[in-house]
Amino acid sequence: MAGTPVPFTADDYAARMDRAARAAAEAGLAGVLVAPGPDLVWLTGYAPPAATERLTLLVLAAGRDPVLVVPTLEAPDAEKAAGASALTLRDWTDGKDPYAATAPLLDGRGRFGVGDSTWALHLLGLQKALPDTSYVPLTEALPMLRAVKDAAELERLAAAGAAADATYEEILKVPFAGRREADVAADLADLLRRFGHEQVDFTVVGSGPNGANPHHEAGDRVIGRGDTVVLDFGGLKHGYGSDTSRTVHVGEPSAEEQRVHDVVRAAQQAAFEAVRPGAACQDVDRAARAYITDAGYGDRFIHRTGHGIGVTTHEPPYMIEGEEQPLVPGMCFSVEPGIYLPGRFGVRIEDIVTVTGDGGRRLNDTPREMAVVQ
Template sequence: MTPFAPHVYADRRRRAAEQAARAGLDGILVTPGPDMTYFLGYTSDTAAERLTLLVVPAAGTVSESAPDGITEALAVVPRLEAHDLERNAVGPVEVLAWSDGDDEHAAAGRQMRAGGRYAISDSAWALHVLALQRSLPGTSYEPFTLALPMLRAVKSSEEIARLAAAGAGADAVFAEIVQRPFAGRRESDVAAELDALLREHGHEQVDFTLVCAGANGADPHHDAGPTLIHEGDLVVLDFGGLADGYGSDTTRTVHVGEPTVEEREVHDVVRAAQQAGFEAVRPGAACQDVDRAARRVIDDAGYGEHFIHRTGHGIGLTTHEPPYMVEGEGLPIEAGMCFSVEPGIYLPGRFGVRIEDIVVAFPEDAPQGARRLNESPRELVVVG
């Protein structure tokens, strides 16, 4: 992905150090993957069994001599990777290189406080977490999702611009795919076209192209396979990936030929639920309020038992990340949060309907609520 300016990464590390201090942590431990990309603009290619770890101390343990006020962070990396990190990380970062045969976990532990409490990337290997525990007995670790759920949840204007571009690319894909034939083709054929179109419209990575025809639509995560699409099928299309490092994720349900009265009714209920979830994004709302608003519409229509998943998830450097729009999630929605609103109804053995948009909370052009980053038709589209 195109890196941001150096000060962006420095500011992210500074804000993370402040959040860690407020959460009573001694620091954060960042492992390769989206978290490291977020803080360094760098993605490690070294085998994951070799420890690569960015140690960011909590505010209050930051050296006053850090240049330009940058939060002092230390990257513990294999020697074979040190040059690559120093060349490709955006902005200054201190590097501690270790060689094969060294005790790299002990080396990392010397940068931490014995008995301290640290947040660590959700994707950290158990191999490394357990080895750090052995090196620093009494030190505790919590996943970012629990300890610092807001760490990457609030997006900057630059991040939102990338998410908007990814969403526009996904909308363009939908506009093209509905002009192509569905009847008589396999789900996998349509999925392959979605993959190619996403790449044509700016995606460097395609994460999923779900094509769920007829009864397969009642399985929210059905993988596109050899099923033939027939006249009369409802088809759920859920697709997305990364464009310039940021995610797209949209779902539309189309019908091959004219739908029945019942199929239109179910689609209309889901569309109303999706609108209700979108409108629930307002100052003072909690994440669970979005789920409650969408679910209420489906419950009232008599389909409550057939809405079998949460209403939404955050999106950013990955297509699924905090916050989650689900009952029990009391986190307040903040300006700059980006997440999906995607209710659905799934009738086993018959069909399913889902409609999904990515929305951004409280942008300047919609100060009282949210703005959609997907604008393809939410009405039931008839395809051939």
């Protein structure tokens, strides 16, 4: 596995905050308000305590210095954040009104983009203090804010993808037959951590009929010979996501199981080949869906073809019909068609793909053929 990447600098975070403020102005917004969550980490490097009812809010507006409103007791940690040198901190103490402290920063009126992680408690408090303001979710107002990755982010995503690949190669060596799905899921989690993940977000192990549920939670079902098993796993390494799926078989597959797998593999390849600058997100979905529909399984492909990935494992852009956002170099997203036959089995194959200057590049390189496990 590659070593630890060079940390992001204060200048990196300052550039991101400036980009967000300018994008907000271009979208007709008075500014951007970001509460604790992935957006705040991406913009500032600051991750305050997750379970706090105290208002913490980054205020960004074009032509103004960024301001971070924080509880006084959290101010020392906020000052240590990597992007803190580009911020003005405004703290408030317990017993005082945090919305009164924030109100002057918003000029009392205008439409603001609000981070998706903002508590309703805080949004309602702002609305009460500033009745002439209005708010729109950032995923609606600025859906592409984090979508295009720079070279340092791509390096982290590639490292996370390589760690997930190493996990898959190792899981093929463990016994499946006679063990519970939860046992194999625990193996996946242990392997992701062994290969450098600081956070494991999901370990789907869908055996036999459970594989027909795309988000099946691994449980007590005992995997048997003859089972098709969907594996979907990922998390965060160096703060950036991995997410890959492969479908394996315990013993030799039947002709039907092999055919369904071959259809999904060809559909995944068709979708990958549709990735190029200027194509619409929906074109990737259309390529996979057309192949599966032509093979007679169109009604059994029941989810979008892909989702963006970065500091979270699911984020914009989404590869789905109706999403006309053009692909540009640096975007990263999953390509993961599947076929699900209720009560019988499912198949999914997933890679993370980044858009390049002339097409796409996979960040997962393990074989896509159906592996036979014991």
